[in-house]
Amino acid sequence: MSHSHSDRRNRGSLGTVLLAGACCAGAVAYAVLVAPSMLPPQDVETTNVTTPEVLGSVIEPEEESTDLDGPVGHLRINVSDRGLAWVQTLNCTGDLAVDPEPCAVMAEASAEFAGDPAAGGSESESKTDEEGADEGATGEQLFTEVRSGTVCTDKVYGPQEAAIEGTWEGEEIDTTLSRKGSCEEARWQRLRAVTEQIG
Incomplete structure (x- = not known):
């Protein structure tokens, strides 16, 4: 090589x-x-x-927690306002997720009414307070009429009137509302969710 x-x-x-x-x-x-x-x-x-x-x-979505149980009831409401009148119904099944919005508003009003000692009420309400069963206002308490002897102003807040009948939380309801006087106005405002036109 x-x-x-x-x-x-x-x-x-x-x-x-x-x-x-x-x-x-x-x-x-x-x-x-x-x-x-x-x-x-x-x-x-x-x-x-x-x-x-x-x-x-x-x-998976998180489960929504609600503090209020929905109310159960069926109401027929006749409202008159300055020559106009209408009849509407409200059905609440207790399920706030599917019930109309006024059902939730009424549940809140019931909870506020039960916790307000100045709200007044009937003799049955006093018994409930004495017995300590204060979880929420019953139908009778939420729709209770003004007791005789209650001090109220005479101011007229509006011409509207309403008649409400049916059942609410197991109680028979048959009452009328007006906006004449401070006590009646307080009731009207508490129950405004059923007296306003329900969409």
Whole structure:
């Protein structure tokens, strides 16, 4: 074998060795410098998003909590206002999610009325307070008429009048409302959800 042929052969193997070394060095540099930046931070927990547990917690809405139980009742209301008159009905099933809005307003009025010692009321209301059963106003209490002897102003707040009959929270209701005098106006405002036109 000639000397020149041997030199070419050594140069060829030297080039291969250098190329292989450069590739290895590149791979090591990539592994050391680039690969760690592609990993998640150590304090972050990785989760497979397609697991049913994760999807379930994302898709399922939180249950709404309501402080008030809906009232149960059926009322027929006759309202007159400056020569106009209308008749409307209100049905409340106790489920505030599906009942008309006036049912929720009446539930709030009942809760406020039960907690207001200045609201006045009938003898049956006094008995309820004495017995300590004060969870909420009963139908009779919410629609109670003004007791005789109650001090009220004579101011007329409006010409509107209403007659309400039906059942409310297991009680028979048959009462009339007006806006003549401060006590009657207080009743009107308390029961406004049923005297206003129900949409």
